[in-house]
Amino acid sequence: MIQQRNIAVAIVLSIVTCGIYSIYWFIVLSDDIGRANNNPNISGGIAFLLNIVTCGIYGIYWSYKMGKEMYSANQKAGIASSDNSILYLLLSLFGFQIITWAILQNEVNTFASRNVPQA
Numbered sequence: 001m002i003q004q005r006n007i008a009v010a011i012v013l014s015i016v017t018c019g020i021y022s023i024y025w026f027i028v029l030s031d032d033i034g035r036a037n038n039n040p041n042i043s044g045g046i047a048f049l050l051n052i053v054t055c056g057i058y059g060i061y062w063s064y065k066m067g068k069e070m071y072s073a074n075q076k077a078g079i080a081s082s083d084n085s086i087l088y089l090l091l092s093l094f095g096f097q098i099i100t101w102a103i104l105q106n107e108v109n110t111f112a113s114r115n116v117p118q119a
Contacts, residue, residue, distance in 0.1 A: 002032045002112040007102045014098065022098070023048065029101060032108050033066050037073035063092040063100045070107045079114065081107070 005025075014022035027044030034042030050058040067085025074081035084107075088100045 002035055002108060003028070004109045004112050005105055007105050007109075010105065011098060011102060022101075025101060025105075026051075029105060029108065030062070030066065032112075033069050033073070033104065036108060036111050037069045037076070039069060042069065059097060060089065060092045063088040063097065066104055070104060070111070073111060074107075077111070077114070079111065 005028075010021070010025050014025060027048050030042055030044030030047045034040065034044075047058070047062055051062065064085045067083065067088040071081060071083040071085065084103065088104070091097065091100045
């Protein structure tokens with residue numbers, strides 16, 4: 001089941017915990033997007049480890065990939081949406097990954113609120 005999360009609380013907790021909550025948020029956001037698109041190959045834990053091993057480079061690719069996955073999930077569910085993967089890529093390139101996460105979380109929340117059964 002995809003869980004809706006309050007974006008403002010997630011950002012504040014990420015700041016207050018000096019980034020520890022952002023690790024959790026990154027992992028569960030990845031897992032939720034994988035569930036939304038019914039893609040068992042997406043693992044938040046593996047994505048986090050790859051992000052560490054590549055010194056953050058994988059995180060830039062991740063932003064693009066998750067944008068594509070959310071677009072695909074919306075298309076499969078018949079929800080009108082736009083492909084924001086390039087926006088996420090650019091935000092991540094310029095160091096605004098938390099904004100990417102916030103926008104992606106908004107998309108996940110919208111997807112979950114429509115009570116779309118995962119295909």
